[in-house]
Amino acid sequence: MPISYRVLEDANVLVTELSDPVDPRSLLEHLERVKQEPRLAPGYRSLFDVSRVFDCNLTTEAIRAAARIAARADERLGAVRVAVLAPHDLAFGLGRMYAALTESLQREVRVFRTASEAHGWLDLDPAELDAA
Numbered sequence: 001m002p003i004s005y006r007v008l009e010d011a012n013v014l015v016t017e018l019s020d021p022v023d024p025r026s027l028l029e030h031l032e033r034v035k036q037e038p039r040l041a042p043g044y045r046s047l048f049d050v051s052r053v054f055d056c057n058l059t060t061e062a063i064r065a066a067a068r069i070a071a072r073a074d075e076r077l078g079a080v081r082v083a084v085l086a087p088h089d090l091a092f093g094l095g096r097m098y099a100a101l102t103e104s105l106q107r108e109v110r111v112f113r114t115a116s117e118a119h120g121w122l123d124l125d126p127a128e129l130d131a132a
Contacts, residue, residue, distance in 0.1 A: 003030045007039040008128065014044055015129060019052040024062035031066055035073040042078040045122045047129075048095075049085040051115070056090045063094055067101035080107040083118035 003026055005016040014034065018027075034040070050056075074080065084095035095111035102109050112118040119126055 002026055005030070005034060007037060009039050011124075011128060012041050012044045013122070013124065014040060014046040015049070016046065017049045017052070020055050021057060022050075022053055023057050024059055024065070027058060027062060028065055028069065031069040031073075035069060035076070040077060042076075044077065044080055045124070046080060046082040047085065047118060047122060047124065048082060049115075049118075050091045050095070051085050051087050053091050054088065056088075056094065058094055060094075060097065063097050064101060066098060067105075070102050070107060071105055074106040078106055081122060082107055082109045083122045084109065084111040085113075085115055085118045086111055087113045 002020065002022045003016065003018050005014060007014055014037070016030070016034070084098070086092040086095045092111055092113065095109075099109035099111055110118075110121055112121065115126070118124075119129070
């Protein structure tokens with residue numbers, strides 16, 4: 001499956017992992033599903049890992065649509081901190097575009113090339129992620 005996610009309820013963390021092939025429809029369906037995720041509480045932290053995506057089929061319109069979904073999710077979940085783990089250039093650029101499009105929302109999005117930077121910014125213990 002190109003998109004999977006898990007919720008670490010005790011830490012109020014959402015971990016999303018993408019792998020090839022990811023298409024715009026599956027990404028947007030995933031975001032709509034997460035928007036309604038009952039295990040997430042306001043103020044959750046999110047690690048959005050695209051480090052295993054090498055053949056990115058996402059368009060700039062899909063990123064804009066993702067930002068619109070984020071705006072609706074923020075109505076329910078409030079301020080969210082999102083770390084996008086994107087070591088590859090195209091995914092990094094799309095992540096930066098998403099960050100720019102969501103600047104006016106309640107979420108704070110940063111894009112990182114390394115897991116240690118993303119984990120540090122979210123104040124996540126890698127052992128906690130591995131255990132879940």
